[in-house]
Amino acid sequence: xxxxxxxxxxxxxxxxxxxxxxxxxxxxxxxxxxxxxxxxxxxxxxxxxxxxxxxxxxxxxxxxxxxxxxxxxxxxxxxxxxxxxxxxxxxxxxxxxxxxxxxxxxxxxxxxxxxxxxxxxxxxxxxxxxxxxxxxxxxxxxxxxxxxxxxxxxxxxxxxxxxxxxxxxxxxxxxxxxxxxxxxxxxxxxxxxxxxxxxxxxxxxxxxxxxxxxxxxxxxxxxxxxxxxxxxxxxxxxxxxxxxxxxxxxxxxxxxxxxxxxxxxxxxxxxxxxxxxxxxxxxxxxxxxxxxxxxxxxxxxxxxxxxxxxxxxxxxxxxxxxxxxxxxxxxxxxxxxxxxxxxxxxxxxxxxxxxxxxxxxxxxxxxxxxxxxxxxxxxxxxxxxxxxxxxxxxxxxxxxxxxxxxxxxxxxxxxxxx
RNA sequence: GCGGAAUUGGUGAAGUGGUUAACACGCCGGAUUGUGGCUCCGGUAUGCAUGAGUUCGAUCCUCAUAUUUCGCCCCA
Numbered sequence: 190x191x192x193x194x195x196x197x198x199x200x201x202x203x204x205x206x207x208x209x210x211x212x213x214x215x216x217x218x219x220x221x222x223x224x225x226x227x228x229x230x231x232x233x234x235x236x237x238x239x240x241x242x243x244x245x246x247x248x249x250x251x252x253x254x255x256x257x258x259x260x261x262x263x264x265x266x267x268x269x270x271x272x273x274x275x276x277x278x279x280x281x282x283x284x285x286x287x288x289x290x291x292x293x294x295x296x297x298x299x300x301x302x303x304x305x306x307x308x309x310x311x312x313x314x315x316x317x318x319x320x321x322x323x324x325x326x327x328x329x330x331x332x333x334x335x336x337x338x339x340x341x342x343x344x345x346x347x348x349x350x351x352x353x354x355x356x357x358x359x360x361x362x363x364x365x366x367x368x369x370x371x372x373x374x375x376x377x378x379x380x381x382x383x384x385x386x387x388x389x390x391x392x393x394x395x396x397x398x399x400x401x402x403x404x405x406x407x408x409x410x411x412x413x414x415x416x417x418x419x420x421x422x423x424x425x426x427x428x429x430x431x432x433x434x435x436x437x438x439x440x441x442x443x444x445x446x447x448x449x450x451x452x453x454x455x456x457x458x459x460x461x462x463x464x465x466x467x468x469x470x471x472x473x474x475x476x477x478x479x480x481x482x483x484x485x486x487x488x489x490x491x492x493x494x495x496x497x498x499x500x501x502x503x504x505x506x507x508x509x510x511x512x513x514x515x516x517x518x519x520x521x522x523x524x525x526x527x528x529x530x531x532x533x534x535x536x537x538x539x540x541x542x543x544x545x546x547x548x549x550x551x552x553x554x555x556x557x558x559x560x561x562x563x564x565x566x567x568x569x570x571x572x573x574x575x576x577x578x579x580x581x582x583x584x585x586x587x588x589x590x591x592x593x594x595x596x597x598x599x600x601x602x603x604x605x606x607x
Numbered sequence: 608g609c610g611g612a613a614u615u616g617g618u619g620a621a622g623u624g625g626u627u628a629a630c631a632c633g634c635c636g637g638a639u640u641g642u643g644g645c646u647c648c649g650g651u652a653u654g655c656a657u658g659a660g661u662u663c664g665a666u667c668c669u670c671a672u673a674u675u676u677c678g679c680c681c682c683a
Contacts, residue, residue: 190657195674247681251608269683298683303608305676307683314683381680392681446682456683469683496683522641552636557643570642584642591642 196302196310198498206510207501211342212295215315218338219293222330224317227292229273231299235263240483241272243448245388252300266299269447270316271476271492272483278320279485288321288488295497307467307499316473316494320480323489325422328453328475329429331491335457335471336435342500343507344459349435351455352443353423355415357478360451363414364390374404394442410441419452426453449482450474453491463502470503471495511564517603518565519546520556526571533569533581533599540604560586567603 193199200208219226235255242249254266267273274292277283283290295315304310317334319327332349339347354360367390371378375386382393394408412420430437437455445454454474461468473493480488504510517537519530534544545563547556560568568584570591575582581599584591594602 192656192674252681300682302681303679304674305678308681312683316683466678467683472683494683499683520642526641553641554637554639554643555635558634561644568642572641574641582642 194310196304198309198311203510204501206512207504208497210510211315211497211500211504214338214342215293215295218334218341219317222291222334224291224293227274227277227294228296229270229277229294230267231297232264232266233273233276235265237272237276237483238265238268241275241449241479242269246446246448248300248446252302254299254301267296268298268300270294270296270298270314270494271318271447271449271479274316274318274492275320275479275483275485275490278488279480279483284321284480284486284488289327290320291317292320293317305467306465307496307502309498313497314494315497316492318490318492320490321488322491323477325425325453326429328426328491329433329435331473331493332430332437332455332457333433333435335493335495339457339459339470339500342504344503346460347436348458348460349430349437349455350440350443350458351426351430351437351453352440353412353415353419353426354444354451354454354474355411355419356451359415359419360391360411363409363411366409366414367391367393370409371404377402377404391444392446394444408442412439412441422452445472445474449476449479451477455493457495459499459503461503461506463505464499467496467499467502469496470499514564514566515545515560516543516565517545517567517569518556518560518563519544519569519571520553520560521546521571522553523573525573526576529571529576530569536600537603540600542603567606569599569603 235253238249238253244250248268253268256264256266258264274294278290293316295313297311298314299311301310302308317331319331332351336347336349355363368386371386371390371393375383378386378393379396382396385392385396394405394411396405412423415423427437427439443454443456452475455472456469457471458468459470464470471493472495473491475489475491477489478487480486480490519533521527521530530546534546537544545565547559551559557568565586568586570582570584572582575593576596579596580593581596582591583594583599583602
């Protein structure tokens with residue numbers, strides 16, 4: 190038997206219902222927020238991700254699916270969605286007018302990592318990118334949008350964590366102060382942090398091992414190392430979030446794994462047993478230098494991405510999603526009736542009524558069961574005797590009332606009662 | 608990339624080194640000679656993740672592989 194590749198999964202049955210529900214809600218929300226749909230390639234040139242996500246990030250150094258095509262082009266399966274959107278924005282010269290551009294997408298992303306609960310090698314992200322506005326109001330809006338959407342889905346225990354990374358200069362200043370503070374304590378840190386001290390000191394902040402030590406508790410605060418302008422900006426974002434009634438907490442140790450972020454960064458966390466260690470369901474931030482770094486004009490941007498698999502997992506805690514109900518199920522026994530069932534189904538379907546009937550040779554009893562499994566509202570029970578008189582039996586599957594309808598009026602009757 | 612656990616039908620699962628692998632749900636058929644969802648009866652794994660080994664004999668022991676899962680790392 191051929192099995193699915195490691196870290197992939199099939200969306201079927203209950204999962205399919207959950208995904209459809211999420212997708213409908215996403216579509217609805219993005220319309221109300223006036224976000225335009227965008228689709229970009231699943232694979233891009235390798236260089237794009239190296240330059241956008243960052244050469245030294247874990248995502249690029251050890252998690253990408255890289256391959257060469259038959260013409261030796263170096264390609265990479267996208268590990269995230271922002272780079273492709275920004276590339277498209279630049280390549281199609283969308284920066285000329287109509288700023289800001291607001292895009293949303295859903296699509297599969299690929300990261301070669303250890304699969305587990307809420308982590309897959311092929312996974313789906315819903316994301317939004319707003320290019321061309323540096324207004325703190327946009328920061329607040331892009332945080333409140335998924336926040337509202339998740340609440341609408343039924344999630345209660347949402348925690349929004351925000352932080353301000355400031356400008357590149359701010360971060361350089363802070364890194365210097367951080368290293369200065371940590372240098373006498375290096376030997377007390379965990380092995381990973383010793384390495385991070387040189388490569389990416391900011392990441393020490395959210396280390397799980399050293400988190401509770403005195404050293405990290407008294408670490409300098411990134412918010413104290415920012416310019417007045419940066420601080421003012423952050424205060425505006427928080428003020429707007431208050432107005433939008435987003436319940437947030439400032440987490441000065443929140444740093445993100447992608448290099449392109451500056452100023453506002455945020456995570457939306459869902460506290461639930463089901464998700465275990467994978468409780469961040471959406472995350473994003475501002476990336477004001479990325480367009481420029483990818484050879485476009487200087488354009489301030491912000492975006493977020495949300496992992497649909499994690500949401501689907503967490504939805505198990507919510508009430509059951511009901512299956513799509515069928516308007517009508519046709520039951521028959523003999524060949525003559527079967528032919529009639531087929532033709533009736535065709536006429537009804539053309540009229541916009543959802544209809545089905547058995548094609549496996551089931552007994553009449555089983556056909557009733559099958560109708561119930563499909564949550565059929567009306568049953569058409571064909572009967573040769575009545576058919577000869579031009580009559581068709583229609584049974585209401587709720588009230589169990591059955592009536593005989595003239596063959597010529599059947600379509601109208603079903604359409605108006607279905 | 609490192610360490611732990613798991614893998615029996617459509618599903619939930621019990622079980623044993625030796626004839627026909629419990630039980631339940633589901634599904635299919637019948638009782639009900641064309642109107643069901645209750646009841647009763649019957650059927651439903653030539654196989655216990657895959658491959659190899661030990662053995663007279665393995666689903667059960669050993670090893671390898673795959674997948675899943677928990678923690679680390681990282682992230683959505």
